[in-house]
Amino acid sequence: MSGRGDRPARFRVVAIADADSFVKWAAALIDTAPDVHPHLLLVRTPLTVSIAQERAALSGTAIRPDAVTRIAHEEIASWLSHDRPDVVVLAGRGPFVRLVMREIDRLARRPVVVTGMPGMSIPAQRGALLYRRESDLMVVHSRRELRAFSDLADRLGVGLRFGLATLPFAKPRPAEASTGDDLVFAAQAIVPRDPADRLALAGILRSAAAADPSRRVVVKLRSRPDQGESETHFERTAFADLLQSRPENLVFSHDPMATALQRAEGLVTVSSTAAIEAIAMGVPVIALDTFGVSKEHLNTVFTGSGVQGSAADVIARRFRHPNERWKLDNYFHDPAESTWWIDVRELVAMRRRGDLPARRVPPPRGGALHRAWQRKAVLGDEDRSVAGAVALMVGAPLVWTILTVRRIFGARGAGTWSDPASDITVTPARYQDPIVRRMPRVAVVGD
Template sequence: MTTGRLRVVAVADADSFVKWAAALLDSVPQADSRIVLVRTPLTVSAAQEESALDGTRFGAGDVTRLPHGALAGWLTRERPDVVVIAGRGPFARLVMREIDRVHPRPVVVTGLPGISIPAQRGAVTYRRESDLFLVHSHREERAFRDLARRLDADLRIGLASLPFAAPRPRPAGGTDLVFAAQALVPLTSADRREVAAVLRDAALAHPDRRVVVKLRSRAGENETHVDRESYEGLLADRPANLVFSYQPMRAALASAEGLVTVSSTAAVEAIALGVPVIALDTFGVSKENLNTVFRGSGLFGDAAAVIARRFRHPAPGWLTQNYFHDPADATWWDDVEDLVTQRRLGLLSAREQPVRRGGALRVAWERRIVLGGEDRSLSGIVALAVGMPLRAAILVRRRLRGNRGAHSWADAASDITVTPALRQEPLLRRRPVGVDG
């Protein structure tokens, strides 16, 4: 095992990943930790950063903002023992490519910022060269081991406790119905309008109590996933007791009677505080709705339950397998210390990014799609021009092939997806004009 305090740097960009990284490192007080935000179109604004750091020991002074091109040099000067990469798959791969240039080489840890059932193919494919991949429940541990085996990925998996799931006391007597809005679900405009109608009806049914729509970004800010139709627009005409909130989820839950969500990790935060939950099943229970994790929890409820505020507490048996395991089971930091010791002794070889099909053009493509307008290289422009039609052809082939069969998105009985992502995010995201940070 290592001796002394390890130097840890989290490298992140988008809101949910910054929140996860800060809370994860806050759970390791014996480490000297910093956060680096790499400039991409998804990088948090100053307001989003403040919200993401809320409740942790980190403040603005613990955060460094860098352009992508300065990252390898900064890491070489700072000489961290460990780098935690907190970002979507393409971002993680891009950062790992920069770490290949860093000497001495740190141990590389990756992970996902919340509920990760179903375990998705891309989560493993993009992070398979990391030294340690973090999961947050025994169920996720089983799912990702199974997925890595099926993808022939040599992935070391470490069990952490979801940092938002630490039990905490809260003031009694909350009266708010808090709705955790999500960009990915429900997906269609019709379904999102139906959710808006349910929230409006819930507010009208109890005019003396608030319905709080908890949003993660203001107009002009980006978040991890594209919100194609915001609830601000859908609820422009609303009762006075139906309000929007941009405060941290922890603060919103402090005055909550109960939480409503389709599949947000906010449900785990609420459970940790003793706040009852309704996992809205109006649109079904499926991998597509990202809510199969709640099977057996006793939390599912329909629109009528939301309007009547019939919130539920989870079944005890569900808790131990889903994010509320014994803290002693979470040995990820022991794994990190062991990996650092091996690296210092020369026993841990570097897991460098391999040369993939497409060579330098592919590297330029992957850099461009992560950095967007932050990448002004000629190679990035050329790669985008060449890659766009190729990508279109690949997506057509995927649609024709479908997502059917065992362990696909259509297979609701399994916790993994060996088939490609069900939804495609916009290839390029623009950095909002006038957003600070």
């Protein structure tokens, strides 16, 4: 690690991440910033990317392997104290962001803290905002998201600055690339959630492959569980299991999405951000609405786009391009409107002048035991403390009780999960993944 005196006269930006989708987003985001010296810290948690996933996430960026450091949580503060970055980008699920923010609170020289979500974020979720409320800037990726998160912040009484960016990994197709004839399906771990729906979706893919044996149906997967890999969300019903019996032209791929799309005739998804990658490359899509359009399916963003379609459309490969009006409001605004890096430079100048107070994470309401639970829930087996083990035993039943009550008695009305007409959720999520993956009944409350 070089000292500050050896460094070029440009901003030092460090992204801190763990899970696959957040690593991809953080690497692509800092790669778009001009005049920076970037570094990527991968914190060891149950979700940390494998070397293969890291390689896929960094594909298409200029971040070299020697600019990546794998680190334990307890080493974060000392590493940052020595490196003294100007900007830290926190890229992880809400509980991860909160845990790392507490380490930043220990620093004598505080960097500007930037947070954000790794893809489409409609609806703007309560937890996504509250976990990031102590950051100096939260990045959003469309005009629509900017309106939604600003509205949500006003309703929740959160004072937070937002910076608009384009999705950093949504890039045009290379000029030399030729159009392929693959139907690429972007698999998602939690959408649709119901096992029966996932089984039905596997059947649609089989039918699409059988309809034309001369063309491939490619199921793009994000992880290899048999090799110990995890992904951001916990998949209880895996397409790799559902499609063990399949036609020869129905295949799996672990290539980067950009690579898969270079051979695509079209992309199929329920609500994956891969749709935006495809649209950017000029690849038509189908946003499958067979299982409904709702906030829980995370696909209300496609309403009015012109790309929603049925199972019959998928089987017949009736892909479509979105209308221009929808694109301007959803992820394809004029790049000149993307002010996030201008905002960051202004915030760095303010911090250097002493005009940007630190936004510190408050102590948890449940005291030391609650704090131990928060740490254990994020770090899993990486946390070997007695307090963490005790908190796990006490907290797990309580969390599952809270989630059960939410599922049964969840609030309804404007701005809730049951309201498809709004772009925000003022109520907490009713479902949560286990973050401690080896203990499948342990969940974290939050988004």
